[in-house]
Amino acid sequence: MSEVAGPPVEVVAGVIRDKTGRILLARRTEGRDLAGLWEFPGGKREPGETPEAALARELHEELGITVDCGAPLIAVPQRYPHKRLRLDVRQIAAWRGTVKGHEGQALVWAPPHTLATYAMPPADIPVVAALLQPDRYLVTPAPNGSDAAWLEWLEAALVKGVRRVQLRAPHCPPARWARLVEAAVDACRRHGADVLINGDLALARAMDAGVHLRAEQLAELDARPFPKDQRVAASCHTLADLQRAQAIGCDFAVLGPVADTPTHPGETPIGWDGFARLREDVALPIYAIGGMTVDDIAIARANGAQGIAAIRALWG
Numbered sequence: 652m653s654e655v656a657g658p659p660v661e662v663v664a665g666v667i668r669d670k671t672g673r674i675l676l677a678r679r680t681e682g683r684d685l686a687g688l689w690e691f692p693g694g695k696r697e698p699g700e701t702p703e704a705a706l707a708r709e710l711h712e713e714l715g716i717t718v719d720c721g722a723p724l725i726a727v728p729q730r731y732p733h734k735r736l737r738l739d740v741r742q743i744a745a746w747r748g749t750v751k752g753h754e755g756q757a758l759v760w761a762p763p764h765t766l767a768t769y770a771m772p773p774a775d776i777p778v779v780a781a782l783l784q785p786d787r788y789l790v791t792p793a794p795n796g797s798d799a800a801w802l803e804w805l806e807a808a809l810v811k812g813v814r815r816v817q818l819r820a821p822h823c824p825p826a827r828w829a830r831l832v833e834a835a836v837d838a839c840r841r842h843g844a845d846v847l848i849n850g851d852l853a854l855a856r857a858m859d860a861g862v863h864l865r866a867e868q869l870a871e872l873d874a875r876p877f878p879k880d881q882r883v884a885a886s887c888h889t890l891a892d893l894q895r896a897q898a899i900g901c902d903f904a905v906l907g908p909v910a911d912t913p914t915h916p917g918e919t920p921i922g923w924d925g926f927a928r929l930r931e932d933v934a935l936p937i938y939a940i941g942g943m944t945v946d947d948i949a950i951a952r953a954n955g956a957q958g959i960a961a962i963r964a965l966w967g
């Protein structure tokens with residue numbers, strides 16, 4: 652069996668911070684796969700080793716430090732032309748010693764907001780997103796009651812910490828929806844939350860908000876509809892959708908349904924295995940959707956997701 656089809660290579664990497672919160676990146680040396688790219692320090696797990704032991708060994712060998720392994724951040728299944736890997740990234744809770752590149756690798760302490768400016772391997776794109784972007788994406792339900800009640804529920808979700816919102820209301824009359832969107836965009840901005848409007852490019856443009864593309868819209872686009880500073884995301888169900896989302900430069904995608912959900916009866920869930928298999932062929936941050944609750948964020952991260960997208964579980 653070729654390495655591309657066989658089981659993934661297990662790789663562990665650490666998020667090491669200094670006292671000011673900067674994060675350590677190492678540059679892959681010449682002659683190795685992906686040479687010149689920046690990565691989170693770490694390496695391959697040896698047979699029989701736990702991820703924590705492998706990471707402690709690698710960081711000692713490569714940097715000369717002793718570490719206490721902390722919480723898992725994300726584990727990214729990724730396929731490269733000649734291999735598949737699972738990049739298991741852990742927060743480093745504490746470390747001792749003096750950081751030095753023992754293998755001739757260049758090192759840099761990067762302030763978190765600069766991470767995306769470093770050229771990195773595809774598997775690291777979701778890692779950087781997991782460090783910097785919200786782990787939950789609220790999709791609003793249709794306003795079935797009064798406008799005031801709907802806006803109060805949105806406010807409650809924002810107060811609870813939701814920081815990324817998709818405004819969506821299938822079948823809402825356009826004039827009512829435009830009024831609600833205006834108030835909702837305002838509420839999201841007050842809370843510093845990212846706001847995207849489902850489907851309606853003109854409304855998103857008018858509000859200077861992001862757009863969340865439906866899968867059918869995505870299929871018809873061959874370029875990103877908005878500039879880089881205005882978010883573009885897309886709903887995906889297949890690998891072709893994900894590849895198109897990546898090709899047009901979407902900031903992130905939503906993939907599912909992962910589990911059964913009453914809002915999309917009759918759709919066959921892809922399960923976590925299906926999610927992980929689809930995710931390994933693109934390098935996008937991807938939220939899992941379909942029957943998700945906040946209790947699923949850890950398993951979502953363990954399958955390479957940015958987190959969960961949900962209506963009911965995040966509303967109010």
Ligand SMILES: Nc1nc2c([nH]c(=O)n2[C@@H]2O[C@H](COP(=O)(O)OP(=O)(O)OP(=O)(O)O)[C@@H](O)[C@H]2O)c(=O)[nH]1
Binds near residue numbers: 663685689690
């Ligand atoms: N340590 C580390 N490895 C990463 C990251 N992202 C990523 O794709 N990888 C890949 O995971 C593998 C890590 O193995 P290693 O660092 O022990 O590898 P190596 O140079 O001996 O590996 P090679 O045989 O693939 O060239 C490499 O294939 C590397 O490209 C990352 O952020 N940190």
